[in-house]
Amino acid sequence: MRDITSKQITLRTARAVASIFCSTETISLIKNNELPKGNLFDVARAAGFLGAKLTPQLLPHCHPVNIDSMDISFSFSKTGIEILGEAKSIGRTGIEMEILTAVSIAALEIYDMLKPVDTQLEIGNIKLLQKTGGKSDRKKYFSTSPSCAVLVCSDSTAAGKREDKSGLLIKSILQQANAKVVAYEIVGDDKELIQKQVLKWVAEDIHFIFTTGGTGLGPRDNTVSAVSEILERDADGITEAMRNFGQMRTPMAMMSRAVAGSIAHSLIVTLPGSTDGARESMEAIIPGIFHARKMMKGGGH
Structure with a gap:
């Protein structure tokens, strides 16, 4: 089956x-x-x-x-x-x-x-x-393909010591959902670098920005605090859905500190750095998350 x-x-x-x-x-x-x-x-x-x-x-x-x-x-x-x-x-x-x-x-x-x-x-x-x-309901969440960006936050990946897997996986999942991935970058676990790249994409009016890495409890897990400081509105329901979906598959999901929210008309979602965590988090929120763009533009529910 x-x-x-x-x-x-x-x-x-x-x-x-x-x-x-x-x-x-x-x-x-x-x-x-x-x-x-x-x-x-x-x-x-x-x-x-x-x-x-x-x-x-x-x-x-x-x-x-x-x-x-x-x-x-x-x-x-x-x-x-x-x-x-x-x-x-x-x-x-x-x-x-x-x-x-x-x-x-x-x-x-x-x-x-x-x-x-x-x-x-x-x-x-x-x-x-x-x-x-x-899947039969996917078209109702967006009339045109949303633009998306993926930001990999990892010291080792930025230094070329480790190959990125979670970011490429997120790109693939978005493309399978008929979204356009217009940008993909890798930065170290540095708050200023993360914030600078996210705000750059917001200024370019990229609809959805997904980060991967830095959502755990490690000493260099800075993504959550970096994104939280610049969010204008929180969207806790998104991360609740991600953690709930993940918790049904592994008890490690409760360790995620992921956040989500909007800046201007862009939605930012922080995802785990592990491939399983990133995949499960995306499975939890795609395609419903794409409806956020209409809401941020004043289109209501």
Whole structure:
């Protein structure tokens, strides 16, 4: 099964539809409650719920999800019966397969109950109408690609004694999220150098500035204090999300002193210097963080 441990836990929704094509005589029998097997829609709805819950047992690559809400409704059309399913889940993966299974099983149950009275039954038009949550929502956070800069804060890397890995990883993650990385620099663990570079990028109106390194408790971990001194507004929720996401993966995440906030119309986020810490922190805040630019420009929520 695909590894989904890096995904954020978000609200996921899905809507799906299926159709049963039957004769007008059959529809009359349903409306008059004259079917030999009794009530049609209550049984079909229950079958759909059971089908949704069993989806991971039927589809080998489908991850189990919590079904937090599900409804299946039925309506008559000129050609038969339409089944509409809607579901919600808070988790790391979508719920579209569960709702597609639900309407499919509900259709099969209706088929089974109608087959004694209609030999021309047909199931069709099974399709997903809508899904939200996860990657499908990324476009709503920005209309154009945001500009980003990455600042590596490390004495050893600046001196050429160590190869940068976390900064390059952050660049790659941003590019995969369709952001433009317009600047990348390496400086030593010096407050003045860090502040000078960050303020230079703010003056250039770079939308998002990510630093890596200097967020721990070491004697030369100066990034947090350097950035904190020049922030105009704090954005503690960003770092809370990063630490919470990391804490679910390693107890070391609680050691991070990372800060985030804005200067003018630029958002600055300090990230750990380890590749795992940087990756997990980025996974925690991308793509939602890109919405900050609109807010800083006065666009509201």
